[in-house]
Amino acid sequence: MSNYIIDEQGKKEVEGNFEILYVGNESAGYKTQRELEEQQKLEEDLFNSILPSEKEILMAEIELNIINLLLEMEVI
Numbered sequence: 215m216s217n218y219i220i221d222e223q224g225k226k227e228v229e230g231n232f233e234i235l236y237v238g239n240e241s242a243g244y245k246t247q248r249e250l251e252e253q254q255k256l257e258e259d260l261f262n263s264i265l266p267s268e269k270e271i272l273m274a275e276i277e278l279n280i281i282n283l284l285l286e287m288e289v290i
Contacts, residue, residue: 284290
C-alpha cells in the first residue's frame with residue numbers, strides 16, 4: 215500500500231524507504247494551487263481568531279441581562 219506526502223516540492227509517493235516525486239508537480243498550476251490553499255488556511259485562521267469565545271459570549275449575555283434589569287427598574 216502506498217502513502218502520499220504533499221509538501222512544497224510536490225506530491226510524493228512513499229513506498230517503504232523510498233519517496234517518488236511525481237514529474238510536473240513543480241508546475242505553475244501546482245504552485246498556484248498550493249498558494250491558494252495556504253491563503254485559504256490563513257484566512258480561516260484569521261476568521262477563527264476574531265470569533266468570540268464561549269466565555270466572552272456568556273459575559274456579554276450577563277451584561278445585557280443586568281442592563282435590562284436596571285432599565286426595567288428604572289435605575290438607568
